[in-house]
Amino acid sequence: MKNTVKVHSFHGGIHPPENKKQSTGAPISLAPLPSRVVLPLQQHIGLPAEPVVNVGDRVLKGQLVAEAVGRISANIHASVSGTIIAIAPHPVPHMSGMEAGCLIIESDGRDEWIEHQGLEDYTRLPKQELIEYIRQAGIAGMGGAGFPTDVKLHLGDDHIVNTLIINAAECEPYITADDMLMRERANEVLGGIEIIAHLLKPLHIMVGIEDNKPQAIRALHAALDNSPLNLDIVITPTKYPSGGEKQLIKLLTGVEVPSGRIPADVGIVCQNIGTTTAIYRAVVHGEPLISRIVTVTGQAAGHKQNYEVRIGTPFADLLDHSEVRREQMHRLVVGGPMMGITVSNEQIPVIKTTNCLIAGSIEEMPPQPPAQACIRCGMCEQVCPAELLPQQLYWFAKGKEFDKARHHNLFDCIECGACSYVCPSNIPLVQYYRFAKAEIRKEDEEQRKADHARIRFEARLERLEREKIEKEERRKQRAIEAAAAQAAKKDAALSRATTAPASGTMASGAPDLKQLKSNAAIARTKLRKAEKALANAQEKGLEGIETLQATLQQLQLKSEQAEKAYTDAQNTPVQKHTQTAPETDLKQLKNNAAIARTKLKKAEKQLAAAHESGDGDIDALKAQIAELQAKNIAAEKAYKEAESGNNPATAADIDTAELEADIAAMQGKVDKAESAWKAAVESGSPAADKMAAGVDKLKDKLKALQDELTNLRSSASVTPPATVDTSALESEIAVMQGKVDKAENAWKAAVESGSPAADKMAAGVNKLKDKLKALQDELTQAKVSTAAKPAPMTKAEPATSLKEMKQQVSIMRTKLKKAEKQLAELAEGEANPALEADIAELKARHDVAQAIFNAAEAEKAADAARQGIDLKQLKIDAAMARAAVTKAERALSKAEADHKQTLEEELLAARTEAEKLNSTLERFSE
C-alpha cells in the first residue's frame, strides 16, 4: 500500500522494542461485568463533574450520574445498572497516587440499559445541537490526555479548519487497543470520522497510522470502499513518538504547531481513533461513553489481549480476568511504557483515557541502574522530538537555573521520555524536567499573587492619601466657617454689651472655644501657683496656710468651672460634626478622659496628703473625688463608644488590627515552615532546599505584611502611640535577635557538617539580620522622635536623676566603643551587618541619652542659678578639691615619717572640703 500523501519527518524519535504482537493474537473480548464500578468525577482535562445522584439511588446503565461543570468538562454516566453506594474519595489513576472524588456503584448484575436511542439522521440536526448531543454523551479524548471532545468540535466556529487528522499512530510500545479497534470495527471508526467531518467541514482528512499495523490499514481500506468519505490513510514509519499530536501533524502536513498554540491555530484538528468510535456510538446508537478498549499485557499477564471494559472497572477485576501472576508482577503500568504511570493499588478503576495495563515483570522492566554523570554525549538531543537540548535542560534543572531552562524552551518538552530512554548514564531526565516545570509554575503563581497584593496595597495607599487630603480640605473649610461665625458672634456680643461673656456664649450656641480654653488655662495656672505656694508654705511652716488653702479651693472651683465650660462648649459643636469630623471628636474625647483621670489622681493625692497632715477639708475632697470619678468614668465611656463607633478614624485602627492578626498568622506559618525545614535539613531530606525556598518566600510575605503595617501606621496619622511602639519594637527586636542567633548557630552547624543547605541558610541569616537592623533603625527613630517630645516621655523614662542619666550616657559610650572596636578588629572586607547595626543602634541610643542628659543638666543648672549657685563653678571647685586630695595622698605616701603628721592633717582638710563640695554638687545634679 502506497501513500498518496507525502510523509514528512520530525526530528529525533526512538525505536524501542514494540512488544505489540503479544496482545494482538486474540480478538477483543468483553470483560466480565464488574460487581462494582468506581467512577472518578474527573476523567478528563478541565473541571470535575458534579454528581446528580445521591447515595442509595438506583441507576441504570447509561444514566447520567454526574454533570459537566463549565465549558471544559464532561458528563459521566453509570456503566452498570445498580445502586450508588458511595460518593467519596477513592484512589484514581494519577501519577501521585492521590485520591479523588468518585461515584461508586454496586452492580445489580442485570446490566439494564437506560432507554436510549440514536439520531436517525444527524445531518438534519443543526450543528450546535449535534455537538451538544455529543457533549451529553460525556466523550473525552481517548488517546491519553482526555480533552473533552465537544470543545474540539466547536473549533470550526472560530477557526478555519483545513485539515482533520485522525490519530491512529499508536506509537507507544505494548498498546494495541487502537490497532484492534481498527481491525474489528473499521466501519464504526469511519462512521465517527464522517460525523466529525460533517461538523468541521475540513478540506482534507487524513488518518495517520504507523506501518506496524498492516492489518488495521487493510481493514480501514476495505471499509473505506463502502464509505462516502474522501480521506487519505497515511502510513508513517514506526518511530516513537509519531503519535504525539504535534509530531503527527508535522509528519502528515509538514506544518509545525507554533509553540504555545493549538493545532486549530494552523487550521488543523486532531482526533483520536478511539474517540471517533465513541462519537459514532453516541450519535448512531445513543450510547454514552461507558466502555472502552483496554489492552492487558505484560510478562506477568496470563492472557495478553484487548478487552472491551466498562469505565470504572477496578484494575484488579481485569488483572484477575487476564490471569495475571501477581507474584511475577513488579510494576503495574497504566498506559504505555514511555509515558504511562505506575500504580500500586489494584482497586484503581479504568477511566475514559485508560488504553493499556502492563503487568510488567522485573525482567522486562528492571529497576533503572543508578545514574552516572552526564557526559553531554548528546544522544538525548539527537532523539528529542521537540528539538530541545535535553542535556542543557538537565544541567539547568539540576542547578535550579530555571530562567535558563525556560529560555531553552523547557515548556516545549512533551515529556515523551525519549531522552531518558537513550541516556547512557541512566539519568531520569524527564523527572528533572517535570521538577523544573513544577517549580517554574509555582514561582509564576507566587509572582502573580505578589503582584496582585502589591497592586492592592498601592491602591489602598492612594486611597488613604486621598482621604487624608479630603479631610484636610474639610477641616480648612470648617475653620473658615468657624471664623465667619465668630465674627458674626462678636458683632452680636457687642450689641449685647452688658451680658456676661460666658453665659452669652453658651446662650448663643456658638461658643468662643478659644476664649474658654484660655480662661481654663489661666485658671489652671493660677491654681497651680497657689498649690505651689501652699506647699512651700507648709514646708517652711509659714503662717497663713489657712488663707492659702481657702484661695486654693476657690481657685480649684474656678478652674473646674472654666474647664467645664470649655468642655461643654467643645462637645456641643463636636456632636454636630460627628459625621464630618469624627477623628477630632475621638481625639478630644480621649483627651477628656485623660484629663479626667489626671484630675482624679490629683485629687486622690490631695486627699492622701490631707489625711497625713491631718488638716484640710477631707470630706470636701472626698466628695470632689467621687464627682471626679464619675466624670472619669463618663469620659472614658464616651471615648470608648466613639472609638468603637463605625467611623473612618477607627477604620484605620481596625485595618491595623487586621494586619497585625495577619502578621501573627504569617509568623506562625513561618515558624512552622522553618522548623519543618530544619527537621528536613537534619534528616538530610532532599526536599530541604525546596523547603528553604518556601521558608524564604513565607518570610518575604511576612515582611511585606509588616511593611504594609508600618506604612499604614505611618500614613494613618492617627497619633502614633509612640511609647507603646518603642516597647513593642524593643520586644520585637529581642525576639528577632534571638532568631538571628538561632539561625546563625544553625548555619554554623550546617557549615561544619558540610551540608549543602549552608549557602541557603547563610542567605537566610543575612535576611534576618537585615530585618533586625530595620527594626533597630525603626526603634532609634521612634526613640529620637520621642526624645524630641519632651515632658511625658522623659518622665516615663527610668532615668529620673541626672546621675543616672549620666551613667547611662557613659554606659552607652562604653558599649559603643566596645562595638566599634569589635568591628575594627574584624578583618577588612568582612562585613558584619549585625555588628554594624548594633553600633548604629548604640550610637543612636547614646545620642538620645546624651541629649536627655544635656537637657536635664541645663535645667538643673538653670535651677541652681536661680538659687544663686553657679553649677559650673561648683563643679570646677569640686574637681579642684578632688585634685588636692589626690595630691595630698601622693605627698603623704612619699613623705618621711616626721612630715607625716602635718601632711595627714592637710589631707584630712582637703578631703573634708572635697566631700562638702561634692555633696553640694550631687544635690544639684539629682
Added chain:
Amino acid sequence: MALIRITSPHAHRAGSTGNVMLTVLIATLPGLAAMTFFFGWGTLIQVLWGTLLAVAMEAAIVKLRKRPVSFYLTDYSAVVTAVLLGLALPPFAPWWVMMIGIIVAIVIAKQLYGGMGNNPFNPAMVAYALLLVSFPVQMTSWAAPFVMTGEGWSVLSLGDTLGAIFGTAGVSVDAHTMATPLDIMRHRGGFTTEEMWVENALLANGIGAWHAVSAAYFMGGIFLLYKKIFTWHTPVAMLGSLAVISTLFFLLMPDQYPDPFFHLTAGATMLGAFFIATDPVTSATSNRGKLWFGAGIGMLIFVIRSWGNYPDAVAFAVLLMNLCAPFIDQYTQPRSYGHAKPNRGMK
C-alpha cells in the same frame, strides 16, 4: 510482590556510559596497532603504563572523595584518558613523563573539577600541553619509523624499549629517534617546502608511516560514527576547516605552506579529529555548536602550525576551543519545534 511506583519512562535502552567508553577504546585499537607496528613497542608500553597509573589515580581520588570506587572505575573514562595520552606521547618518553601527565590529567584536570562530566578541559590534552611546555626535549624526540630499517634503522626490541622508558642504564634511544615531520617542517629554516623534502630524504621515505597511522585513526573514527557514539559534525567541521584553510594558503604560496594532505595526515590531526575534539564533555553541545567548535579547532591548528611556536597544535587548539564551548552553546541552540527561530544568548 509489592508494586513499585516510579515515573515514566519505564523502558530504557540497554547501555551505559561504560559501554560508550569501551567502544571508544575499541576504536583506538587500529591506531594503537599501527603505532606499535611502525614505531615499536614504545606506544603500547606507554598506553599500558598510563592505564595502570590512571586507574590507580582515579581509584585513589574517588576513594578520597568517599564515593564508590568500582562504580566510577567502570565508566572507563580514566582508561580512555590514559590511552589517548599514551597515543599522543612520544614512544620513548621516560616513565615519569607519563606519570606527571596522568597526575595532571586525572587528578587536576578531571577530579579536581568534580570528576567525569564536570571538567571544562579535555584532561589528556591538558596533560599533553603541560608536558610539552615543561619537557620540550622529551616531548619532541619521536621514534624513527620502522620503514627505515633498510637504511640501517631498526625498531628497538621490547626489552630495550622497556629499558629506555624506565631508565635502565646502558640503553640509549638516540639512534632510534628523530623529529616528527611537523617538527622538521617547522624548523626547516630558509628552505621552501619542496627543498625540505629533498633535504630530508629519510623523512620523505618514512612519511608513509604517519600516513598509515592517520588512516588507522580515521578507520577508528568511522567505526565510532557508525556506532553513533558521536555525530559527524565535529570531525567533519574540523578536518574541513583545516583542509580549506591549508588549501587556500597552499594554492597562494606553495613554497611556504605544505599541502593540505600533509596537514590532514601529519601529527595528531586524525587522532584529534575523532578522539579528542569529539570528547562530549568538553565540546559544544548542539549540532550547530559542534560545527563551530570543530571549525575553530581546524583553523587554530593551521594558525599555530604555520605561525606559532610549536610544531603540532592539536592540544592547544582543542584547549582553546574548550574555553569557547560554553559561549558557543549560548548562541547555537537548535530551533525547537514550533519556534520560528532559535533562541540565542543566555538569560
